[in-house]
Structure formats: C-alpha cells, structure tokens
Amino acid sequence: MTTTQNLSYATITLTVNGENHSFILGEGSHEVTPSHTLAHTLRERLGLTGTKVSCDDGACGCCTVQMDGKAVNSCLLLTVECEGKEITTIEGLGDPVTGTIDPLQKSFIDHTAFQCGFCTPGIIMSAKSLLTENPAPTRDEVKESLAGNFCRCNSHYHVLDAVMAVARKGGNK
Amino acid sequence: MKEYRYIGKSTPRKDALDIVTGKTKFINDLTVPNMLYGKVLRSPLPHALIKSIDTAEAKRLPGVKAVLTYQDIPDWMAGFPLHVRVLDSKVRYVGDAVALVAAETEDIGEEALRLIKVEYEPLPAVYDVEEARQPDAPQLYEQFPGNLLPQERRMFGPHTLQEVVTGDVDKGLAEADFIIKGTCAYENIPNPLPPEPPGVIASWEGTDALTVWSASQGPHMFKVTLQRRMGATNMQSIGSPVGGSYGSKYMSWQYVLPAAALAKAAGRPVKLYYGKTEHLAAFTVRLGSRIHGQVGMKKDGSVTALSADWLVNTGAFSEITQGMVAVGCGEAQLMIRCPNWNFRPQMVCTNRTASGQVRGFGGQELKCALIPILTMGLEKAGIDPVEFFKKNYVKPGDGYYWRDGKWWVCNGIDYTPAIEKGAETFGWQEKWQGWLKPTSINGAKRRGVGVGVHGNADVGEDISEAFVRLDSNGTATIYSGLAEHGTGQRSSICKMVAEILQLPLDRVFVTPTDSSVNPFEIGPVGSRGTYAIGSAVIAAAEDAKRQLLELMAQKFKVAPEDLETQDGMAYVKGKPEAKIPWIKGMGYDRTIMGHGRFEPDFTLPNFMMIFTEVEVDTETGKVDLIRVVGATDVGQIIDPPSLTNQLNGCLGSAGIDSALFEETVFDTRLGRVMNPNMIDYKWRTFAELPEMEHEILETPFPSHRFHAIGVGEITPSPGPSAVLMAVSNAIGVRMADYPLTPDKILRALGKVANAERRGK
Numbered sequence: 021m022t023t024t025q026n027l028s029y030a031t032i033t034l035t036v037n038g039e040n041h042s043f044i045l046g047e048g049s050h051e052v053t054p055s056h057t058l059a060h061t062l063r064e065r066l067g068l069t070g071t072k073v074s075c076d077d078g079a080c081g082c083c084t085v086q087m088d089g090k091a092v093n094s095c096l097l098l099t100v101e102c103e104g105k106e107i108t109t110i111e112g113l114g115d116p117v118t119g120t121i122d123p124l125q126k127s128f129i130d131h132t133a134f135q136c137g138f139c140t141p142g143i144i145m146s147a148k149s150l151l152t153e154n155p156a157p158t159r160d161e162v163k164e165s166l167a168g169n170f171c172r173c174n175s176h177y178h179v180l181d182a183v184m185a186v187a188r189k190g191g192n193k
Numbered sequence: 194m195k196e197y198r199y200i201g202k203s204t205p206r207k208d209a210l211d212i213v214t215g216k217t218k219f220i221n222d223l224t225v226p227n228m229l230y231g232k233v234l235r236s237p238l239p240h241a242l243i244k245s246i247d248t249a250e251a252k253r254l255p256g257v258k259a260v261l262t263y264q265d266i267p268d269w270m271a272g273f274p275l276h277v278r279v280l281d282s283k284v285r286y287v288g289d290a291v292a293l294v295a296a297e298t299e300d301i302g303e304e305a306l307r308l309i310k311v312e313y314e315p316l317p318a319v320y321d322v323e324e325a326r327q328p329d330a331p332q333l334y335e336q337f338p339g340n341l342l343p344q345e346r347r348m349f350g351p352h353t354l355q356e357v358v359t360g361d362v363d364k365g366l367a368e369a370d371f372i373i374k375g376t377c378a379y380e381n382i383p384n385p386l387p388p389e390p391p392g393v394i395a396s397w398e399g400t401d402a403l404t405v406w407s408a409s410q411g412p413h414m415f416k417v418t419l420q421r422r423m424g425a426t427n428m429q430s431i432g433s434p435v436g437g438s439y440g441s442k443y444m445s446w447q448y449v450l451p452a453a454a455l456a457k458a459a460g461r462p463v464k465l466y467y468g469k470t471e472h473l474a475a476f477t478v479r480l481g482s483r484i485h486g487q488v489g490m491k492k493d494g495s496v497t498a499l500s501a502d503w504l505v506n507t508g509a510f511s512e513i514t515q516g517m518v519a520v521g522c523g524e525a526q527l528m529i530r531c532p533n534w535n536f537r538p539q540m541v542c543t544n545r546t547a548s549g550q551v552r553g554f555g556g557q558e559l560k561c562a563l564i565p566i567l568t569m570g571l572e573k574a575g576i577d578p579v580e581f582f583k584k585n586y587v588k589p590g591d592g593y594y595w596r597d598g599k600w601w602v603c604n605g606i607d608y609t610p611a612i613e614k615g616a617e618t619f620g621w622q623e624k625w626q627g628w629l630k631p632t633s634i635n636g637a638k639r640r641g642v643g644v645g646v647h648g649n650a651d652v653g654e655d656i657s658e659a660f661v662r663l664d665s666n667g668t669a670t671i672y673s674g675l676a677e678h679g680t681g682q683r684s685s686i687c688k689m690v691a692e693i694l695q696l697p698l699d700r701v702f703v704t705p706t707d708s709s710v711n712p713f714e715i716g717p718v719g720s721r722g723t724y725a726i727g728s729a730v731i732a733a734a735e736d737a738k739r740q741l742l743e744l745m746a747q748k749f750k751v752a753p754e755d756l757e758t759q760d761g762m763a764y765v766k767g768k769p770e771a772k773i774p775w776i777k778g779m780g781y782d783r784t785i786m787g788h789g790r791f792e793p794d795f796t797l798p799n800f801m802m803i804f805t806e807v808e809v810d811t812e813t814g815k816v817d818l819i820r821v822v823g824a825t826d827v828g829q830i831i832d833p834p835s836l837t838n839q840l841n842g843c844l845g846s847a848g849i850d851s852a853l854f855e856e857t858v859f860d861t862r863l864g865r866v867m868n869p870n871m872i873d874y875k876w877r878t879f880a881e882l883p884e885m886e887h888e889i890l891e892t893p894f895p896s897h898r899f900h901a902i903g904v905g906e907i908t909p910s911p912g913p914s915a916v917l918m919a920v921s922n923a924i925g926v927r928m929a930d931y932p933l934t935p936d937k938i939l940r941a942l943g944k945v946a947n948a949e950r951r952g953k
Contacts, residue, residue, distance in 0.1 A: 049298065069222035070215015072436070074388040075469045079871035082388055110215035125213040129205050132834035135842070136679030137212035138219060138388045138436030166879040170871065172388055172437050173679045174842040176879055178834060 034102045036066060037112030045100065052099050059083040059094035062109060070110035070141045074170065081169035084142035085109045091149035093168075110141035113148065124148055124186050133182035135173030143169045147183045156187050199688040200899050203833050204698060207684040208434070208677060220392040220408040220433045221466050228394065229258050231455045231465035232302035234292040234309050235475055236284035239318035239544040239864025240331060243282050243291065243311060251294065251308040256301035259459035260309070261293040266454050269422050271446040273345055276334055277510045279450045284313070285333050286509040286545050287865045288475030295455040295463045318544035320861050322380075322483055322506040325543050333509065333542040342507065342540035345515030352598030354519040357526060357536040359594075362489075365498025365533030369489030373570040377929045378483035379561035379913065380506065381856035383847035384874065385479075385551045389436025390472040391445060395452040396462035402427040403453060409445050410438040411716025413674035416708040419446060423453055432706030435678035439846035440550040440906070441477055442678070443718060444512045474869035477549025478857050479847055480517060481506030482558035486566040489533075494576035494584070496531040496567070503538040503559065508547040514540050517555030519596040520649060520719075524556035525563065526593040527648050527798050530585045544864055546857075551847055553647070554719065557910035560647055561852075564914040565929050572628035572927075578918065579621055582646045583612045587798050595650050595795040603650075604796035605902075606892045608826055612802055614888040615824025619804040629925045637812040640819065641923025645911030646802045651719030652902045653794035657729035658712035661690060661737040663785040665776040667761020668700045669737070674714030675726055676706050680905050681835035682722040686730045688831060689899065693734040695759040720799055720903035723831060728791040728897045737787025744785075745778035797894055799904050801825050803843060803911040807919040811942055814935030816853055816920055823887040823908065828894035829901040839905035840887045848909020850877050852916035856932050 030045040032052060043052040043065065052061055059076075062068045062085070071094055074082040078096040085094045086108040094107075114121035124144060127133070134140040143166060150157060150165040157165070162183045171179070211217040248260040263280040271277045280290055292309050296302035317331040324330055325340040333340055344355040366372055393407040403425040405415055412432030420428035435442055452465040467476060482505060489498035503521075507514040518538045525536060551557075571581055587593065588609075592602045616622065624632045624642045631639040660672035669690055677683045687701040694701075704710050717726060742753040745763040749756060757766050764772035779785065804822040809815070823840050830836055843849055854875040858867040868874045893900035913931060921928045926941040939945045 063222075068215075069218070072219070072388070073221070074390070074436075075871040077469065077870055077872065080388060110213075114214070121210070121214060128213045129209040132203070132206055132209070132681070132832075132838060134206075134209075134212055135681070135835075135838050136387070136389070136435060136437040136677075137208070137217055140212050141215045144213060163879045163882065169879065170388055170876060171879075172386055172439070172845050172876075173838065174844050174846075175838055176882055177841050177885060178838060180879075 032100055032103050034104065035106045036062065036068070037108060041066065043099070054098065054100050056099045057095050058097040058099050058102055058107070061099040062094060068109050068111050072138055072141060081146060082139050082142040084145040084169065086145060086149055089149065089152055091146045110145060113144070122148065124151065124183070127182040127186045131178045131182035131185065133175055133178040135175050139169060139171045143171065143179055151186060159184055197692055198695065199692050199698060201830050204688060206681050207687055217434050219389055219436045220394070220406060223394060223406055223433065225394055225396060225462045228462040228464055229295040229297060229459055230299045230302050231452050231463045232294045232296065232306055233290050233451060233471070234306045236287060236289040236291050238284060238313050238315055239287050240316040241284050241313035242316065243284065244314050245312040246292065247310040248292065251305040254301065254305050254308060256297035257294060257305045258297065258461065259295040259455050260305065261454055261458055269450050269454070271450060272510045273348065273513055273515050274343065276336065279454055288546055289509065290451065293451050293455050295459045318864050320543050320545055320859065320864065322481060322504045322541045322543065325541050333544065337542060340542045342511050342514060342542065348516050349519055350597040353515070354522050354594055354596050354598045355515065356538060357522050357534040357594065360533030362498045362500045362533045362535040366489040369497045370492045371490060371570070371573055373488045373490065373566065373573065375566040375569050376483065376485050377562045377565040379558055379931050380481040380483060381851060381931045382478040382481055382548065383851040383855040384473055384857055385439035385441045385847045386473070386874065386876070387437025387439060387441065390467040390469060391442060391448045391476055392464070392466035393448045393452045394462055394464045395449065395456040397457050401425050404429045404431065405449055405453065406431045406433060407445065407449060408433055408435045408442055410435055410440065410443040410676055410678050410718060412676055412706050413708050413711065413714045414716060415449060419449060423450070430708040432676045435676055438678045439552040440554065440718065443550050443716065447476065469871060470869045473874055474866040475546055477512055477547050479551045480514065480548040480555065480558045482562045484562040484566060486563065488567055488570050490570040490574060492574055494571060494574050494581050496529055498533040499529065499531050500535040501537070503536065505538055505540045506543055506548065507540055508543055508545045510542065510547045511540065512547055512549035514548065517550065520651065521555030521559040523593060523595045524647070524649050525559055527587040527650065528560070528585060528646055545859060546866065552906050553910040554906070556647060556649060560645070560910060561913045561931065564645060565917055568918060577625060578644050579612065579616050582644065582802065583609055586646060586648070586800065593650070601650065601795045603798055605798055605894060606826060608800040611800060611824045611826040611888065611890045614890065615802050615804060615822055618886060618888050619822040621804060624806065629922055629927065631923050631925065632806065638808050638810055639923040640806060640808045641919045641921070642804065642806050643915040643918025643922060644802065644804050645915030647907050647910035648798045648800040649719060649907060650795045650798040652721055652724045652797055652799050654719050654721050654725060655715040655793055657714055657726045657791040659729040659733045659789045660712060661730065661733040661787040663737050663741055663775065665779040665781055665783065667696065667775050668702065669694055669696055671701070671703045671730055672711045673703055673726065673730060674706055674708065674711040675717055678717065680717060680722060680839060681832060682717050682726065685723070685831045685835065686727060689727055689731055690734045693731065694738055697760060700761065718906065720906040722905070723901050723903035724797065724896045725791045727901070729789040731789065731897050733787040733789030735787070736789060737785050740785045740787065741775065748773065748778045797896060797902055799902050799907060801904060801907045801911050803915050805912065805915045805919045807916060807923055809920060809923045809938060811924065814938035816933050816938065818849065818853060818883040818916065820884040821849070825904050826890035826892050827901060827904050828896060829891055829899050830889065831899065831901055836889065837887060840908050841885055843908040843912050844877055846909060849912030849916060852913035852931050852933060854932050854934060
C-alpha cells in the first residue's frame with residue numbers, strides 16, 4: 021500500500037484485486053490525470069495488462085473488469101471516478117497464493133473457449149459477474165449478458181458451453 | 194481408423210492457462226526500456242498533393258523526439274510491385290500517412306500531430322472501379338496508367354496465374370443451350386477487424402541491427418521481405434501472440450516500416466499501436482470484387498463456357514492483390530468444371546483505404562460475385578445448386594492451373610460424401626423448394642435456404658522448415674516460426690511431436706516466434722498449418738527419433754529399428770519392462786537435433802460447404818440467420834475443439850455476416866469511411882447466434898503420416914453467397930448487392946422508393 025503524507029496533493033485511492041492503491045492527481049508523467057481511464061491506469065500504472073483495450077469506446081467489452089462486483093467497461097470510466105471503489109481484474113480471479121484458478125477459468129480451458137484469446141479476459145469477467153448475480157442462468161441469459169463482448173474468432177459457442185458447465189454446478193465457487 | 198494417443202483427442206491448448214488468467218503478453222502488453230510512442234498524422238483528403246508541411250512547432254513540443262515527413266523519411270518502398278512510399282508527397286486516401294511523430298507519451302505524440310501544419314492541393318478522387326478505368330479519371334500513380342496495376346509474374350514463380358484462358362469460349366457458347374449474362378459485385382469491403390489493433394515495437398542497435406516485436410501472422414517473413422528494404426543486415430523479428438488477424442496482420446509493412454523509421458530517427462525504441470478508428474478507416478479491408486460475366490450452359494447444368502471481366506478494386510495500393518487474384522483464379526477452377534474459359538481480372542487502384550490480405554484470399558471475393566451469376570443459369574435450367582456443386586467440385590484426377598501457373602492434378606479425395614452428409618443434416622431436400630421459392634411463409638416472415646462452396650489447393654503451399662531438439666531429460670523442443678493467431682496450431686504441432694515420440698504433451702515445447710532462433714517459416718496462412726507446417730515438424734521429429742534410437746541401440750546392442758521409445762524411455766520392442774531413460778544413451782552432455790523441411794504440393798484441394806437458412810421479415814426488411822450447417826472432410830482431426838472453433842469462425846471476420854450487415858460504409862462525396870468505430874461498424878453479438886452444426890468427415894489424405902489437411906482459412910468463404918441465395922429464395926426476388934440490409938430488402942420488395950444508394 022502506498023500513501024502520500026503531503027496533503028497539498030490531491031489523491032485518488034482505489035482497491036484493485038484486494039490491494040489499496042493511491043495515486044497523485046496531476047499532469048506529471050507519473051501522476052494520474054483527470055483524463056486517464058481506469059483501463060489506462062490498470063494497464064499502464066499497475067501493469068495489469070490482462071485487461072485489454074480494443075475499441076476504447078465502450079463497444080467491445082475487452083476491457084471489462086468488476087467494480088464492486090458488477091461488470092463495467094474500464095475504458096469508459098475515468099480513474100478519478102473510482103475513489104473508494106473495489107476493482108477486480110482478470111488477474112484477481114482465483115487465488116494468487118495457492119495458484120488455483122477460478123472454476124470459470126478452468127472451464128474455459130476445458131472447453132477451449134477461446135481462439136486468439138484477446139477478448140477472453142473481458143468475457144470471463146462479464147460471465148463471472150453474471151454468475152455472481154445469477155448462479156444458475158439459462159443459456160439465453162448467458163447470451164444476453166455477454167452481448168456486450170466482441171469475439172471475432174467466433175468462439176461464442178464454446179464460451180456458452182464453458183459458462184453453462186459452471187452454471188450447472190451451481191455457479192461460482 | 195488408427196487410434197492415437199493425442200491426435201484426434203481433445204487436449205487443452207498449451208497456452209490456455211496464460212490466456213484465461215490474463216498473462217498472455219500481446220504486443221501492446223510489452224514495453225521495452227526507453228521506449229517512445231509513435232503516432233501517425235493522417236490525410237483528411239482522399240487525393241491531394243502536399244504543397245507545404247511545417248513541423249517546427251511540433252518538434253519544439255517538449256517530449257517530442259522525432260518528426261518525419263516525406264522530405265526526410267528513408268526511401269523504403271512497399272507494395273506489389275514496389276510502389277508505395279511510407280510517406281509520400283501525395284496522399285491517396287483519407288487516412289493516408291502524412292507525417293510520423295515519436296514522443297515520450299501517447300498524449301504528447303497526439304498533441305504534436307495537432308501542431309503540424311499541412312497545406313494540400315486537392316486533386317479529384319475516384320472510388321468506383323469502372324470510373325477509375327475511364328480515360329479522364331484521376332490517376333493515382335504515374336507508373337500505373339489508367340489506374341491499372343500490372344500483372345505480377347514473379348510472385349509465385351515466373352508464370353504466376355493472373356487469368357484463366359483455356360479452350361475456345363466462342364465454341365463453348367455455341368454449344369450451350371442457353372447463355373446467361375450478368376453482373377454481380379461484392380464491394381462492401383468488410384473489415385476483418387481483429388479485436389487487437391495492429392501494433393509493433395521497433396528498436397535499432399547501431400545502423401544495421403534491427404529488432405522488431407510485432408503482432409504478425411507471419412513474423413519470420415518480415416526478415417525475408419523487409420530487412421533488405423530497410424537497410425538492416427541483421428533483423429530479428431519476434432512475434433507476439435496475435436489478438437486476431439484473419440489474414441490482415443501478415444503483410445504488415447504499414448505499421449512495421451513507420452515504426453522502424455521513427456526508431457531510427459529518434460535513436461530509441463518506438464511502439465506504434467493503431468487506435469480502433471485508424472484500424473477501421475486506414476488499415477486494410479477486403480478487395481472490392483465486381484464481375485461482368487457470360488456463362489454458356491447446357492440444359493443439364495454443365496457449363497460449356499465462362500467469359501468474365503473480374504474488376505478488382507484494391508483501393509489506394511496493392512498489398513498483395515496480384516497474389517489474391519492468382520489464388521482466386523485457381524479456386525474458380527476447383528469449383529466449376531468447364532472446358533472453355535476467358536476469365537480476365539483487372540486490378541484497379543482507387544482513392545480509398547487499401548485492400549489487403551483477408552481470410553478467403555481472393556477466392557471469397559471472387560465467389561461472392563461469380564456464384565450469383567452462375568446460379569442465374571441454374572435457375573433457368575432448374576438445377577439444384579447442391580447437385581451442381583457436387584457434380585462440379587474438383588475430384589481426384591481433375592486438373593487445374595494453380596497460382597504458379599502450372600497445371601496440377603488433384604490427388605486428394607472426392608468430397609461427394611461430405612456434401613451428401615451436410616445436405617442430410619441440414620435437411621436440404623425438404624427445405625429446397627426451387628429457385629426463388631421460399632421454404633416456408635409465416636405471416637410477414639418468409640424463410641429461404643441457400644448453399645455455397647469454397648476450397649483451395651493451398652494447404653500445401655510454400656516452404657516450412659522446423660527443427661526438433663531432444664534433450665536427455667526426456668523433453669522435445671520444436672523450433673518453428675509458427676505464430677499463434679488463434680487456431681491453436683502451436684499446440685497442434687506439439688501433439689504431432691508428442692505422438693511421434695510418444696512423450697507426454699507437457700514435455701513438448703515450442704520456441705518463441707523469433708527469427709534469430711528458428712528456421713524459415715512462411716506462416717500459418719491458406720490453411721497450410723496442418724499439412725505444410727505439420728509435415729516439416731513431423732519430418733524433424735522423425736529425424737530426431739531416428740538419431741535417438743541409433744544412440745540407444747548401442748546401449749541395447751540391437752538394431753535401431755528393434756527399439757521403441759515412450760515417455761522418455763527406450764526399450765526393445767515387446768520388452769517395455771527393460772526400459773532405460775534417454776540419458777543412458779544420450780549422456781547428459783548431448784542434444785539431438787532433427788531437421789524437417791516441407792516442399793510445396795498443390796495436389797490436395799480442401800473443401801468447405803455451407804448451408805444457410807434465413808428468415809426475412811418482409812415488413813421491416815430485417816434478415817435473421819436461423820441456421821448454419823458446415824460440411825467438410827479434413828482427413829484426420831488433430832484437435833476437435835480447435836477445429837470446431839475454426840468452423841464456427843465462418844460468421845465474423847468478414848465472413849457470412851458480410852452478406853447480412855457488415856460493411857465499411859464509404860461516403861463518396863467526402864471519400865471517408867463513415868463507420869470507423871465498433872458501434873457503427875456492425876458485428877454479431879452473443880445474443881444473435883444462429884444454430885450451428887458441422888459435418889466433419891475423416892477420409893485419409895495422402896498428406897503426412899496423420900493423413901490430415903487444414904481447412905481453417907476457408908471456413909467463412911462459402912457463406913456470403915449462400916446467404917444471398919437464401920434471401921433471394923425467401924423473398925422471391927434475385928438479390929445481387931451485399932450486404933442485405935433492410936433498405937435493400939424493402940426496395941427489392943417494392944416497399945420503398947428506388948433511391949440510388951451511393952457507396953462502394
């Protein structure tokens with residue numbers, strides 16, 4: 021955890037994958053500017069490059085992360101809007117200590133539910149949010165909730181199989 | 194069928210854990226120390242001369258490390274034949290590169306672009322392929338009078354196929370029972386649109402050593418094609434995992450050369466990563482394809498003559514258009530049995546973003562325009578298209594001119610069983626009601642069915658080389674320049690090697706895609722991964738195994754052929770209990786290196802048929818894709834989920850959906866792409882998936898020891914013409930304009946006024 025003692029600086033503090041991070045606001049090269057998106061801060065400041073940016077326009081869902089448990093497009097949120105928020109990225113799924121992965125990630129491996137894999141972290145984060153809210157969705161509910169996630173290789177069918185396999189087991193963990 | 198340990202079984206992708214945990218490093222996830230960011234100033238005009246360009250203010254901006262214009266950029270050329278400068282004194286499309294900036298941050302780079310002052314002298318522009326051929330049309334290149342690209346006779350050898358002219362068309366037409374004339378165009382120039390934009394990092398050491406990290410489908414080819422052009426004598430090309438390509442990230446000089454020029458000028462590494470708007474408006478799209486055709490046909494549906502002008506719109510430059518025309522001309526012959534051809538392509542430059550390599554590689558563009566013309570004849574003759582394709586598609590013993598201009602004879606298999614199985618699964622016989630007749634009508638909603646076919650003889654194209662190294666700890670490492678762009682091919686070659694050496698899959702590795710490590714590799718294009726790349730890898734593994742068993746034989750005091758190896762142990766055949774580890778024969782201080790090379794073989798055409806059912810709402814004009822059935826024969830499945838993934842890929846990446854809603858909307862008053870973002874460029878969502886099934890047959894091919902061939906590249910290509918046919922049948926009106934947006938449907942039904950929609 022980093023903190024700043026100098027109160028003349030405005031700071032923004034958010035929790036990412038369970039760790040608190042404080043950033044100084046400003047235009048300097050190591051500061052967070054008001055125009056920085058959450059996606060930018062996650063990738064460029066915290067090195068969490070599992071969150072992908074494709075359209076940078078809120079259309080493709082590649083940058084999906086969880087904010088307070090809900091799926092959001094991190095390219096549409098400014099970092100300064102995220103004060104006090106709890107963010108979970110693809111790196112935050114599973115258990116970093118034991119190295120175990122989330123059942124949903126395991127299911128994506130078992131169903132080869134990806135091809136190029138660029139959109140996969142965003143799809144997993146969207147599906148994870150759905151399963152958190154609704155542990156046993158129907159296939160149509162999964163389709164509807166992933167409608168904001170672009171996948172150009174057309175791995176959709178395997179993705180649906182992977183999510184449904186977890187859903188049938190009662191959702192998440 | 195032979196039972197294998199790995200081949201044909203579902204196994205997890207080797208890179209699966211990294212992909213699902215976000216650890217996979219795509220090109221934009223990499224940084225190198227001291228790296229700058231490159232930005233491109235792009236032209237707002239479709240055709241203009243640069244009268245003056247002032248970069249002084251941009252150069253003064255703190256954080257700007259290099260600014261390049263046509264006046265100071267190295268004179269590196271690209272395109273076929275070489276005709277495109279990285280920056281030129283003339284711009285030829287909206288989005289053409291005008292100046293390059295390298296800066297400490299992306300924000301500074303973008304600010305610097307705004308400070309560059311450019312004065313243009315606008316020139317008239319031309320977008321339509323036939324208007325560009327008129328005598329008074331604006332000329333894009335001095336060296337290409339009439340905007341006509343020269344035929345390229347060197348690309349695939351001295352006789353590169355650039356047309357199909359055989360037999361006697363007049364005689365063929367005279368023998369015909371009827372003659373059909375028609376025009377059809379596939380000119381909506383859809384974008385393959387991989388989620389990951391094009392990107393690269395370039396870094397020079399001294400003046401002649403260049404390292405390039407890139408998202409490329411064929412990174413090794415940069416060393417072959419670009420090294421010399423850039424004056425580098427020692428180029429190291431490192432490929433990152435590719436976040437989708439669908440062909441588009443293969444001939445990628447458009448981002449490699451600018452980054453290398455900036456890195457040279459700044460003396461520091463430079464990353465150049467396109468934004469999505471640049472990707473959609475200034476990167477390569479599909480070819481525009483228009484055919485004016487004349488077909489002679491007998492009452493039984495046999496084609497007696499085919500005469501056509503194929504007008505190919507390549508946009509502002511040719512990336513590899515002559516190559517796509519060569520392969521397209523070959524593929525037309527695989528589909529149509531016809532003794533008399535006069536099929537003449539013209540490759541034409543126009544003032545829009547260039548067309549480049551996309552999955553389907555000329556053949557999809559050709560078929561989408563040609564099949565609707567052919568089927569006018571089938572309609573007249575009352576012939577079922579499935580029967581026509583079954584009778585016409587190339588069979589063992591049939592010959593064709595392939596891309597090298599040579600006559601090749603099919604040594605593959607007869608796809609009739611695949612066609613019949615696909616038709617049965619789809620229920621074609623029950624659904625097909627005849628030409629321009631719906632399958633069913635339910636109020637305002639009408640259903641129709643259509644079918645398309647595609648195949649190439651490129652599964653054995655070009656050279657691949659591979660090494661397989663055995664280490665005494667019982668592991669194997671494949672040295673291959675094969676990029677992973679989504680097909681799972683890097684995992685599939687591990688399965689092949691694991692099968693030959695009988696090693697656990699987790700003891701087989703592939704080297705990073707690095708030209709300084711690996712032997713020659715063209716890359717995974719044209720469905721060549723399974724046969725061509727696979728053959729090189731298999732040969733290397735067999736060579737390594739031979740060397741291993743020769744060493745182990747000395748320990749056992751038997752002949753090498755009496756030995757077998759499994760799980761890193763060797764034993765005399767039939768006596769697995771007396772096994773010893775490799776290290777006992779190899780010693781700890783020896784590695785074994787097996788070598789493999791694949792030579793081109795154009796005798797094994799692959800095949801894909803797609804059956805579609807659509808529902809048209811005749812009140813709104815909306816077309817829904819209800820069901821898709823794919824049919825193919827791959828000889829032997831290597832990895833079932835990877836194959837079904839590739840077959841499901843028929844929808845997007847400028848495939849089936851380019852008949853329904855995908856298009857690059859182009860405004861011919863401004864010369865601009867009007868939908869360069871992922872909201873206005875339409876794509877299929879999870880919520881709108883059709884039913885999808887595949888019939889995959891496994892008739893052994895005379896390819897390599899697993900008797901398999903690839904099919905991934907071609908899976909989208911039969912789709913668009915199949916959808917056009919299905920919609921025409923549903924509404925009873927022949928459609929010939931992709932994509933079939935509601936306005937076109939309603940116009941065809943006479944429900945809206947017949948206003949001309951201008952856009953190419």
